[in-house]
Amino acid sequence: xxxxxxxxxxxxxxxxxxxxxxxxxxxxxxxxxxxxxxxxxxxxxxxxxxxxxxxxxxxxxxxxxxxxxxxxxxxxxxxxxxxxxxxxxxxxxxxxxxxxxxxxxxxxxxxxxxxxxxxxxxxxxxxxxxxxxxxxxxxxxxxxxxxxxxxxxxxxxxxxxxxxxxxxxxxxxxxxxxxxxxxxxxxxxxxxxxxxxxxxxxxxxxxxxxxxxxxxxxxxxxxx
Numbered sequence: 515x516x517x518x519x520x521x522x523x524x525x526x527x528x529x530x531x532x533x534x535x536x537x538x539x540x541x542x543x544x545x546x547x548x549x550x551x552x553x554x555x556x557x558x559x560x561x562x563x564x565x566x567x568x569x570x571x572x573x574x575x576x577x578x579x580x581x582x583x584x585x586x587x588x589x590x591x592x593x594x595x596x597x598x599x600x601x602x603x604x605x606x607x608x609x610x611x612x613x614x615x616x617x618x619x620x621x622x623x624x625x626x627x628x629x630x631x632x633x634x635x636x637x638x639x640x641x642x643x644x645x646x647x648x649x650x651x652x653x654x655x656x657x658x659x660x661x662x663x664x665x666x667x668x669x670x671x672x673x674x675x676x677x678x679x680x681x682x683x684x685x686x687x688x689x690x691x692x693x694x695x696x697x698x699x700x701x702x703x704x705x706x707x708x709x710x711x712x713x714x715x716x717x718x719x720x721x722x723x724x725x726x727x728x729x730x731x732x733x734x735x736x737x738x
Contacts, residue, residue, distance in 0.1 A: 515538075515539050515540070515560045515561070515630060515650070515670070515673070516539070516540045516542075516557075516558075516559050516560050516670075516691055516694065517534055517539050517540065517541045517542070517559060517560065517561050517562070517563060517626070518541075518542050518543070518544065518550070518553055518554070518557075518559045518561075518562045518563070518587075519531055519534075519541060519542070519543045519544070519562075519563045520543075520544045520545075520550045520562065520563065520564045520565055520568070520573065520576065521543070521544075521545065521563070521565045521592070522545045522546065522565065522567065522568050522569050523565075524545065527543050527545060528543075529619065530563060530619065530622070531543055533619045533623070534623070534626070537623060538653055538666055539626075540670070540691075540692065540693070540694050542557075542559075542694050545568075545569075546568060546569055546570050546571075547568045547569075547570045547571030547572075547575070547576055548570055548571075550564075550568075550576055551576065551579065554576075554579070554580055554583070554585065554587070555583075556690075557690055557691075557694065558585065558587060558687075558690075558691070559587045559588075560587070560588060560630055560633070560634075561587065561588040561589070561590060561626050561629055561630060562580070562587050562588065562589045562590070563590050563592055563622070563626070564576060564577060564589055564590065564591050564592065564609075565591075565592050565593060566591060566592075566593035566595060566600065566604070567593065567594070567595075573591060573593070573604075574600075574603055574604060574607060577589055577591070577604065577607045577608060577609060578607050580608070581607060581608040588610050588629045588630065588633055589608065589609045589610055589611075590609070590610060590611040590612070590613060590622070590625055590626065590629060591604045591609045591611070591612045591613070592613045592614075592615060592617070592622070593612075593614065593615060594614070594615040595614075600612075610629050610632075611625050611628075611629060613625060627639070627650075627651060630650060631650070631651075634650070634676075634677050639651040639652070641673065641676045641677075643676055643679060643725060643736060644722065644723030644725050645657055645658065645722060645723050646662075646672075646717070646722050646723065646725070648669075648672065648673055648676060650673065653666075653669055655669060655672060657717065657720045657721065657722040658720060658721050658722075660720055662716055662717065662720050662722070663716065664713070664716065667692055667709060668709065668712065668713050668716070670691070670692050671688060671692060671709055671710070671713060672713060674688065674691050674692070675726065675734065675735070675736045676736065678735070678736075679735070679736050679737070680735060680736070680737050681735055682729045682732045682733050682734070682735045683733050683734060683735065684732065684733040685703035685704075685706040685707070685733055685734075686703055687733070688703075688706050688709075688733070688734070689703045689705075689706055692709075710726065710728075710734060713726065714726050725737065
């Protein structure tokens with residue numbers, strides 16, 4: 515799962531990134547309105563953790579920009595402000611949740627995971643396609659009652675395909691989702707082919723349905 519943390523307080527930004535990285539999230543950070551806009555324009559995130567107070571703008575303005583761009587990234591607002599007006603404004607602009615500072619990172623983690631369950635799993639941590647089931651919380655993929663034994667990147671890749679089922683996703687989209695802005699420094703996206711090949715081999719070895727389809731010149735999709 516891929517997160518963007520928009521927070522101008524460097525120590526808090528680092529703490530949130532470090533915590534969620536340990537929880538197996540891919541975390542990127544932005545300390546200013548402008549930096550956040552650039553990342554939102556270039557990438558898609560499963561969840562954006564958004565501070566209201568930024569040095570060159572407001573989180574509410576950023577949220578408004580996000581929704582006017584018709585992007586569906588989940589958003590959790592974090593702010594020291596505890597007024598009802600701020601909460602209502604954020605929720606009316608399309609935020610999914612609101613957490614008041616100070617907060618425990620374990621609470622923020624629970625809210626992020628709940629948002630992702632609502633977004634992808636109809637309120638549960640489970641995704642199902644064919645005879646393959648994925649548990650987003652436990653980070654397991656099961657087929658015929660056997661753990662498929664995926665690496666972190668393979669799990670994230672399969673979850674990304676599950677969440678975009680019956681849609682073609684490009685190599686670039688896959689690279690950006692798994693590696694974030696590090697993908698910009700890669701000379702090519704040929705490594706995605708290797709990731710797909712290894713994933714398909716593991717699924718085949720477990721007797722899983724052949725669900726990953728290569729679409730020549732475009733990318734990959736899952737379908738039955």
